[in-house]
Amino acid sequence: MxxxxxxxxxxxxxxxxxxxxxxxxxxxxxxxxxxxxxxxxxxxxxxxxxxxxxxxxxxxxxxxxxxxxxxxxxxxxxxxxxxxxxxxxxxxxxxxxxxxxxxxxxxxxxxxxxxxxxxxxxxxxxxxxxxxxxxxxxxxxxxxSAFIQGSMISSLSQPHPDSRNETFSSVLSLLNEDPLPQDLPVKMASIFKNFVITYNRTYESKEEARWRLSVFVNNMVRAQKIQALDRGTAQYGVTKFSDLTEEEFRTIYLNPLLREEPGNKMKQAKSVGDLAPPEWDWRSKGAVTKVKDQGMCGSCWAFSVTGNVEGQWFLNQGTLLSLSEQELLDCDKMDKACMGGLPSNAYSAIKNLGGLETEDDYSYRGHMQACSFSAEKAKVYINDSVELSQNEQKLAAWLAKRGPISVAINAFGMQFYRHGISRPLRPLCSPWLIDHAVLLVGYGNRSDIPFWAIKNSWGTDWGEKGYYYLHRGSGACGVNTMASSAVVD
Structure with missing residues (x-):
């Protein structure tokens, strides 16, 4: 080895x-x-x-x-x-x-x-x-998983309560209570306090708060290790997910079905035959809706697919509509709503249902409900779906000519991603372990580093205003292994 x-x-x-x-x-x-x-x-x-x-x-x-x-x-x-x-x-x-x-x-x-x-x-x-x-x-x-005995710990801070914020004050008081370790570093305590304020965290009990503090410290150590081994320009650190264990994060926000089930077989897309332009961005061309938030639900597959269909409808019909992910959670019986799903299944569901309603007509709730799809309210339909090449040059050419692409990736490091171009070592971000569906909306170069611009579904308070940038041309994190698109004639 x-x-x-x-x-x-x-x-x-x-x-x-x-x-x-x-x-x-x-x-x-x-x-x-x-x-x-x-x-x-x-x-x-x-x-x-x-x-x-x-x-x-x-x-x-x-x-x-x-x-x-x-x-x-x-x-x-x-x-x-x-x-x-x-x-x-x-x-x-x-x-x-x-x-x-x-x-x-x-x-x-x-x-x-x-x-x-x-x-x-x-x-x-x-x-x-x-x-x-x-x-x-x-x-x-x-x-x-509690480990506040690590070498990072040196001394306990003695912060001053701030009466302007109840959440802030409650955490400060907990930091000074036993049985918290007496050697918690000042810097880490300060970072955790800022996290609590920024993301308005509240915890059900003192025990829960102590546990979340230990998870937070653990995550900061992990983020530092990820940072040290990244070969791109990405910066990792505090995010809104920093008080979740790795297992909690995977269970709540990721999609294990992507690597466990084959899904519906799609036919191969025809090559566009053109060389890819040096850069492309469908956001600047009106083909991409605003960043959405899947909430505490493993519904990334639905957001990836609706984002693709939104782009296909815009390119073929000239209108950009924000489409309903909730319809897929409720009515796509091949997938498992917040427990995960596959884009290939979702395309089939849209076709069989007779289309997608808009977000306004069928709004997102973040949990499965009874299907209330109405064919009369459907504003968008698709004719088919296709699987795309795993060659990233061909993917770029297809994207520039045909629109945003649904892809699946290994989400390694994304729990702590803040900005920059991510390029983890391949063993850390193996294409064997894809667990998150997203949307390719463009590509380009920053300081001579090629990237994919990826629309995520964790809200605008994550990453670069909701976007993730991943190295292009190296098969990073399996970005090229499950690329697909709807077909709108």
Missing amino acids: APWLQLLSLLGLLPGAVAAPAQPQAASFQAWGPPSPELLAPTRFALDMFNRGRAAGTRAVLGLVRGRVRRAGQGSLFSLEATLEEPPCNDPTVCRLPASKKTLLCSFEVLDELGKHVLLRKDCGPVDTKVPGLGEPKAAGEPK
Whole structure:
């Protein structure tokens, strides 16, 4: 295994979940016990990665294991749960956890591809060993992702309450209460306070606020790592998603169906045959509606498709209409509303329903309702849909001539994206792991760096006024793997 892949694994930056691109087959979790022959090699690898860098005498040893495996092509994905025993340790310079927490419950995901192992996920926390047989290990105490014991922490701030903002004051008081660590850095506390004010955050309890603070600090460390490894000009940091765990963010805002189901088969689009102009932007040509917000709903697929259809209708009929995503959430029975969907299915649903209503007539609610589509109110129809080339030069030429394109990407790093051109390392943003549908509206160059201009659906208070800029020409984040368009005659 390449040393830099091991480095990425140790940094915890490789994606937390993976699925094979073609009908993976997964077994159920085996019973707890010593690792079976099938799980032995990936379990040993995960343990080695956990212990890497630990001094002799502080390394954990393996307890009980259970796991399952998915296979596709020449790859296997192992999902493992294991108990690890840490030896007693009283030296805070080498101990990662206090001496009282010696037994850990860990979740690992290990990819075995062509005989090489890559650690995709490592998540460990203290476990209650009194559970009989460890049939269902339970975390004890704080949530397992809480980690305010990291090297980034140095001293607790003593902020002054600001009576002008109740949310601000409540968080300030929490920052000064036990059992918050007494070495929280002044800078991090200040950043968190600004985040709470900017995004008007309120939390249900003091415990929730403490937990969100720990998640926030964790996310800032992660954003710094992503920043250090990005090869573009993107800047990562505080966003409106900074108090969400990675799992919460994926569950609420992303779309796992994009990598799990094939969807309806579409015919291949005919090549436009022209060379792509040096740059193009449909926003300046009136073919793109304002940035929308999908809210706490995994409906990106619907926004990607309506954005494409809006552009196709404008180019072929001369009118730009903001179309209804809610109609697709309610009436597209092939997809799963806020649980995700596929553009190819959505095109078929639009065609079978008889068109799309406008946003004004069928407004967005961000959750599934009973279908209330009215054919009489439909303002836009489509005749068909097509799959586009994976060649980015041909995609650019097609976009410049035919309009904005629905695409799907791996959303790695987007939780913390602020501005600039993103170009993550390929193992971090694998095209195997696409999980978010968006809209290509243009392309160009900034300081000689080629980019795609991408309309997102997380509101204008994210990214560059709602837009994301991704490196063009390198297949970054799988941007070229699921490009499609409606056909309007």
